[in-house]
Amino acid sequence: NAGVTQTPKFQVLKTGQSMTLQCAQDMNHEYMSWYRQDPGMGLRLIHYSVGAGITDQGEVPNGYNVSRSTTEDFPLRLLSAAPSQTSVYFCASKPSGANVLTFGAGSRLTVL
């Protein structure tokens, strides 16, 4: 099993550009989520999904969109990148009702 796979690992964008961070898991987990990690702060929840076709906002959703068309995939879209979105992004998943998240390796995004 590959676990949680994120692509790309690194990305540099200019302000105003759009892009999608990809996340895929092969563990048949119902729950998937996106976090951002910034220096001096704990992981903050951006968006999450409890199953295919269902998404909801987390703590810091502004500037990001998500969709969940399949159980396996949960892409994160930046519609118009801003320097404040420079961060490391982690996708995580877990079975429904479980407490422990399995994280991907992260995607480092720099917005100039």
Add this chain to the structure above:
Amino acid sequence: GESVGLHLPTLSVQEGDNSIINCAYSNSASDYFIWYKQESGKGPQFIIDIRSNMDKRQGQRVTVLLNKTVKHLSLQIAATQPGDSAVYFCAEKAYTGGGNKLTFGTGTQLKVEL
């Protein structure tokens, strides 16, 4: 312990010594706690968890202690090895009006000196 600044607190230990990493959590209603390990350039990795009805739980070389009175959690690593060098952070789970919420700490950098 936890940090609100830009720099993570650092714990330096000699190889073979025991390490104790501390975490102060905020919500007295939290009923479940997790310790994660994050190596440089990688995602967080589960180490051990504990429910609020317990005060101690042991794993392989790791022990988590929970003191609900002072809202304090600690991770003890026995016979620390170079491969233990990483950032360690705790997470607490509490039920809010909107469902379960997981809150992550900022972490402690563990450096193992040879």
